Amino acid sequence: NHYLDKQKIIINSHLYKLQLEKRNLNEYIKFNHYQTSRLPAGYLENIGNKFILVSGHGKIVLFDKNLSLSNKINSNLSKIIEKQRPPKGWYSIRDVELDNNNLDSNIYVSYYKRCDETKWKMSILKASLKDFKENILQFKDIDPFDDTHCISDPRPTHSGGRIEIFDEENLLVSVGDFMFHLAQDKNSIYGKTLLVNKQGKEYKIFSSGHRNVQ
DSSP: OHHHHHHHHHHHHHHHHHHHHHSOHHHHHHHHTOOSSOOOOEEEEEETTEEEEEETTSOEEEEETTOOEEEEEOBSHHHHHHHTOOSSTTSSEEEEEESSSSTTOEEEEEEEEEOSSSEEEEEEEEEEGGGTTTSOBOOEEOOOSOGGGOEESOOGGGOEEEEEEOSSSEEEEEEOOTTSSOTTOTTOOTTEEEEEETTSSOEEEEEEOOSSOO
């Protein structure tokens, strides 16, 4: 329990410092466009003998098992998230996954993508971790779901977004029902787990009928 408590404190501390490096507290609150205490989530993955942590704002840090900060990884992820103009903490990154647990891995990030002023959809970003020591990590949107899947004012508490590696060519991605009645609609991605090609070329329904899939 002591280790877990300490780990939580250290992670929160690093994220807080990273957020304040770029903007002061007033700017930080305005950026998120909300007046509640609900903040964007952060996602953690093991990478060799280290851990990689991605915040809901797109900040990325690498730290070791002794909880010492190893690197702040520069990337374009924060700019991508900021471009979506997320109205709440929920409208942000939903999960992070790696091809394997070393620094030659690809990293995948699921997130809310803004289609227009009122519509959103789930999408997936991809980057190669082997580039981060020499260059800024460049995430590209593989955008597996076309804009026919954009929906107005989704309920983000039913968003899903979990990513798992299925095989060498595919990801398994969950998409919640966003509180729409689409879980049994075979023409919709919502309320499903989907088999998504890692290049974003195609997807298939793996399972359906899910309400609030994680």
